[in-house]
Amino acid sequence: MNITDTMEVIEIKSKYGEHEMVIYPVVIYEGEQAVLIDTGIPGGYDTLMQHIRPGFSVGSVILTHQDLDHIGTLPQLLEAAPGKLNVYAHTGDQPAIDGRAPILKASPERLNGILSTLPQPEQDAFRSVFSTETPGNVTHTLHGGEMLPFAGGLQVIHTPGHTPGHISLYHPASKTLITADAMVINEGQLMGPVPQFTPNMDQALQSLNAFRELDVDTVVCYHGGLFRGDLQQRLDELVPSL
Ligand SMILES: [Zn+2]
Structure with missing residues (x-):
């Protein structure tokens, strides 16, 4: 793909x-x-x-x-x-x-x-x-916040919770968010991380707030593949408000 x-x-x-x-x-x-x-x-x-x-x-x-x-x-x-x-x-x-x-x-x-x-x-x-x-x-x-020199720039976002040093990556040029395991796709639906494998679920959900400012067309989940729906709407549904 x-x-x-x-x-x-x-x-x-x-x-x-x-x-x-x-x-x-x-x-x-x-x-x-x-x-x-x-x-x-x-x-x-x-x-x-x-x-x-x-x-x-x-x-x-x-x-x-x-x-x-x-x-x-x-x-x-x-x-x-x-x-x-x-x-x-x-x-x-x-x-x-x-x-x-x-x-x-x-x-x-x-x-x-x-x-x-x-x-x-x-x-x-x-x-x-x-x-x-x-x-x-x-x-x-990595510490989070870096722009790696790949594909014209790949931004590192620290998204702890699934593990302490979990990162996601954002590619501004193609408006692609690579969530790794911070989000998964389950039966076609974009979800937060899998609770069974996420030792700090509260932190993992709060980490998703880092995606709120991003302009995203394509979400890539390591478990589930591509999602091209409305990320911000899903975040509203998934992340408890502060
Ligand atoms: Zn995994």
Whole structure:
């Protein structure tokens, strides 16, 4: 699904734990490099690469947050570009992404359950990359408010609640809002974050106020894909007024 000539939403269906999962990462083509916004589930590298245009290599990765279904193929992306991959993440989730703190929602049991379906080398690579024994992964620490130099400018919006360092991204040139997991589409309806996976739901809903000033034609949700209705009206319905 093209947003612009150089910005694409890709759709990946895969089995994740017990369930079928569909995710919508975004890829931006910049010179000869691809910039990925979120990397999919552990074990999903080959499938992800099938969606990258031929002749491009992934040079930069923006991780919207630390959840496993967003950081999953970082080990393979790092391996494919040794010492050269730019990794952007918010300071609030950097410790987990660097392997200095536990991944918030990945209890040992859950992590084992997800990794145990993968070949041993992939399990080992995942554990190694997100370990205190190896160097950190984030090369560019975000705080919110930055304008990243991709696609003519990509604004970072800190939207904590789903995780402490969760970010969303706004692309003014195409009036596109990439919510990551701050919003989802469920049965065609734009919703707030999924309560079951959102430790601080009050904060997550308040974070949506950051979208109120934005001029948005297209909303991209990592879980659910594209929404082209009236965002501001949905925010009025979803966010409790102060
Ligand atoms: Zn997610």
